[in-house]
Amino acid sequence: MIEHVPMEDKRKSAAALDEARLRQQAIGVRLRQMFDEVVNEPVPDEFLDILRKAEPPAGEK
């Protein structure tokens, strides 16, 4: 189907598309920032303590 869309409408929809893309990009940046914020937190000692305890002492078995 071929539609004759006035030039102005084409420009408008292209601008709207760019705007939508920009917004999605902005959300994406924020989303990564939110995630990375936690990734960059220092790991609580508990984690390594638990893992250390899980290890069989050297020489056992």
Next chain:
Amino acid sequence: MSTDQPYVGRSAPDPVRDNAFKRELVTLIPHLRAFARTLTGDPTAADDLAQDAMMKAWDARASFQMGTNMKAWTFMILRNQFYSEKRRSWRQSQLDQEAAERTLVAVDDPEAPVALDELRQGLTMLPPEQREALILVGAGGFAYEEAAEICNCAVGTVKSRVSRARRALQAILETGAYDRDGASAGDAMRAILADAERLSSPR
């Protein structure tokens, strides 16, 4: 990639392999914590979940194929753990409501830009399967194929979930469908756009 296989059937302990496994597992802890935080919305519950997942991964280390994607493998373990606990002890609606409420007060930095807070809450309004797909692909850096493996679904399903999540999240932020101190419609999206301009360009 079996995750519920306990530490059985191994012929002999292999300290060298165990050490290599552990070194890699330790590097993944920050990522497990971040993923857990997005699932639970609560820092304390998230660390409990991340610790459980870490230990499950350690116990199941014999079933892990060294050299394959340990990050995806541990994320799958964490996700399974989350949903099995949820099935066991919580009703879904209750959890979502509580998570949404906790998320509001879970902001560590009172000076943090409003937009991040709004984004957190917007995320809690998404259906869980859309939220996790968007987090894995949009923030966790996983390929669609990896996210599909983690979520145990088809690649096409992940793609459509991510795209629906993106649209829904944008709509939530633009219409101000969340209810936060009477913030007016579109404020969150404006704040996000303003902040994004200050931040470095997308990686």
